[in-house]
Amino acid sequence: MTGRRTTDGPPRPALPRTRYWFDSVIARGTRVLIGWLTLICLAVVVPASVALVWADRRVPRTWSGQLVAVWVSVGQTLKIGGAVGSPLYVLISVVLALVALLFVSTLVGLITNGLNDRVLDLRRGRSTVLEERHTVLLGWSEQVFPMVSELVAANANRRRAVIAVLGPKDKAEMEDEIALAVGRTGRTRLICRSGVTTDPAVVALVRPEAARAVLVLTHGGEEGDAHVVKTLLALEAAVRRRGRPEVVAAVRDGRHHRAAQLAAGPGGRVLNIEDVTARLIARTSRQPGLSLVHQELLDFAGDEFYTVREPALTGQPFGRLLLAYATSSVAGIVPASGGVELNPAQDRVLGAEDRILLVTGDDDTAVLADGPLPVDSEAITEPGASVPPPERFLVLGWNRRAPVIIDQLEPCVPEGSELVVMAAGEEALRDAGRCARSRAGRLRMTVREGDIADPRDLDALDVPSFDRAVLLGYDDTGGADRAAPGALTGDDRSLVTLLHLRALEEAGGRKPAVVTEMTDDRNRLLAPAREGGDFVVGGRLISLLMTQIAENRHLADVFDALFSAGGDSLHLKPATHYVLPEREVTFATVVESGRRQGHCVLGYRLHGEARCGPAYGVRVNPDKRDRVRFGPWDSVIVLAREPVAPAAAGDPSPSKVRSEPRSEPRSGALSDRLPGSRAGDGSKTAGGP
Structure with a gap:
């Protein structure tokens, strides 16, 4: 009879029966x-x-x-x-x-x-850290890897440096991921602790009250900024009445900036990722290569900002400070009363308690020149008066940062310029249309519906006819530009769009300057763009800013001024505006020419080396005694007031760019972007003696 078990048949093996008996x-x-x-x-x-x-x-x-x-x-x-x-x-x-x-x-x-x-x-990482003067990272995201890497570089000449990371993952897992992404940490010791950062008892494990700085990492998703605010509140509860470390944090949505700042307290610094990213994208779209300059100045691999006190220069006007150092570039003055003055007036006198802001290799490389630096006055030139022709701008995609980017572009583009936006989705088109209707200035804006990853829609735009293009990233926190189900999103969509753009450029024989916004810095290496292209990775940019501020809290005022509207900022200007082309001159000659125009010259970019990594032709803070020959396409890196395009007749906007020396000192304090700066804080900075 089938289907019924019987006792007939071969006996079962002894080993399985023994195992079964043992388990029983x-x-x-x-x-x-x-x-x-x-x-x-x-x-x-x-x-x-x-x-x-x-x-x-x-x-x-x-x-x-x-x-x-x-x-x-x-x-x-x-x-x-x-x-x-x-x-x-x-x-x-x-x-x-x-x-x-x-x-x-x-x-x-x-x-x-x-x-x-x-x-x-x-x-599991549940023991208490007993270190002091260490750097604490609260949270876990892609930010942790560039932050640890930059902190390791900053601590290369410091003994017994410690980084404590508190994240929700297993301790061994976090250590393995950091070791894989960062590599050897040199003199810096890494300590990982596991736990939620919104619990004050868990935050106390890393002893934030004894830390030299605490960095709160951002998080993706709709609840990312809420998690940052809760972490700041937990940090305040953990260190209450036991100390107040330097706190640096960032939020993705500008609407949450004020709440995060209140949670960080009066000594905290909270950065607005959207605002900083949008301003850098807008500036880079007008000046290709500017993102590389910011990258060079913000990381610790090359030259960066330091502050020093130089008694020998007390009483000297700022104009003379520009040629006082051979291997450092002067960028401004840090008053004893607080704040910062980027590129102040030439007759601004250095006080006894003031500090000099400069770009140099390290805090011990700011050495005064032995004597006068060689300047070839006959090679110095000035920019001629000319009205630039109208330009065509193309914005591919739409997100929350797009209106800020357009607001930054409008005052600086030539009269009669045109901006075309291509976006998909009802919400994106509605927001873009509202932005276009609100335009009443020199920039004429139109909105077209289309998928930026679809080659047919891109063909209809005639991409090679544009002078400049901006490829915006996708908001993973619920931005306006939401793709249809199954469509490409995020950096994947940007990579595909760049492929199509490159094909259109090769077919059309004309290559507009393209600035690409990305979310993950690792995807930048996959981008099919020409070498030396401009990529703005908001997360990495903010990570570099936060690390710089954690190492020297006075730099918060510097970056506040650099990314603020209406103040002095970094620019790439034609080298022929400063020295004669094809003539070998010392870099001190370029600095002197910039001084006469009211600019601080910090370096240059050679067009012939724009495809050669890793610097792509960018040279920040060269020796002023070095000789260089500039061609007609080379650029000079200067710190100057934001240029305003000439206006047409009857236009009430300003008609010329201010390039003459200014008599009024300027401060870089912007309470709506980096609040918490404390006037009168005379504590020692990284570049001090």
């Missing part, structure tokens, strides 16, 4: 397991003891003597004494031996369990 015994509990272990132990020890006694040449001749010898061997093997004597004596000795054995076993078990729990706690 284990499952029945501790008492059954102890009984079976005792029986198995006696079954092994007693026969072995009999064999040992019979193998001994001095074996007793009587049966009673032999049994006593076997008993003694069993007792010594099982650690129950093996005493001989009256039955009562033997029984009591066995009981005492069992009690001692139970006590020792329990003690060993307790010690073992305690050590195991301690090891597990250490592996």
Whole structure:
């Protein structure tokens, strides 16, 4: 009969049956397991003891003597004494031996369990950090890798530097990921602790009250900024009445900036990712290569900003400070009262308590020049008066940063310029249309519907006819430009669009300057764009800013001024505006020419090396004694007031760019972007003596 099990057939193998029996015994509990272990132990020890006694040449001749010898061997093997004597004596000795054995076993078990729990706690990262003057990173995101990398570079000449990371992942997992992404940390020791950053008791594990700086990492998703605010509140509760470390954080949505600033307290610095990213995109779209300059100044790999106090220059006007250093570039003055003055007036006198802001390789490389630097006055030139022709701008995609980018573009583009936006989705088109209707200035804006990753829609735009293009990233926090289900999103869409743009450029024979916004810095290496192209990765940019501020809190005012509207900022200007082309001059000559125009010259970019990495022709803070020959397409990196395009007749906007020396000092304090700067804070900075 089929379908019924019978007892006929080959027997089952012994090994599976033994395993099944063993598993059944284990499952029945501790008492059954102890009984079976005792029986198995006696079954092994007693026969072995009999064999040992019979193998001994001095074996007793009587049966009673032999049994006593076997008993003694069993007792010594099982650690129950093996005493001989009256039955009562033997029984009591066995009981005492069992009690001692139970006590020792329990003690060993307790010690073992305690050590195991301690090891597990250490592996889980639940022990308290006992370091001081360390840097704390709260949270876990892609920001942690550039931050750790930059902190390691900044601590290269510092002994016993420590970075403590508190994240929700397992301690070993975080250490492995950081080691894989960053590599060797040199003198810097990395400590990871596991736990949620919104719990004050967990935050206290990394001792933020004893840290030199605390960086709160941003998070993606709609709840990212809320998590940052809750982490700041937990940090405040953890350090209450026990200290107040320097706190640096960032939010993605500008609407949450004020709440985060209130949670960070009066000493905290909260950056607005959207605002900083939008301003850099707008400036880079007009000046290709500017993103590379910011990258060079913000990371610790090359030259960056430092502040020094130089008593020998006290009482000197700012114009003379520009040529006081041969291997450092002066960019401004940090007043003793607080704030910062980028590129102040030429007659601004350096006070005794003021500090000099400069770009240099390290905090010990700011050395005064031995004598006057060589300047070729005959090679100095000035820009001619000309009205630039109208330009055509193309914006591909739409997100929350787009209106800010357009607001930054409008005052600076030539009269009659045109801006075309291509976006998809009802919400994106509605927001873009509202932005276009609000335009009443020199920039004429139109909106077209289309998928930026669709080559047919791009063909209809006639991309090669545009002078400049901006490829916006996708808001993963619910931005306006939402793609249809199944469509490409995020950096994937940007990479595909760049492929289509490159094909259109090759077919049209004309290459507009393209600025690409990306979310993940790793995708920048995959981008099919020409070498030296401009990529703005908001997360990495903010990571570099936060790390710089954590190392020197006074730099918050510097970056505030650099990215503010209406103040002095970085620009790439034609080298022919400063020196004669094809003439070999010292870099000091370029600096002197910039001084006469009211600009701080910080470096240059050679067009012939624009495709050669890793610098792509950018040279920040060269030696002023070095000689260089500029061609008609080379650029000079200057710190100057934001240029305003000439206006047409009847236009009420300003008609010329201010390039003459200014008599009024300017401060870079912007409370709506980096609030929390404290006037009168005269604490020592990274570049101090």
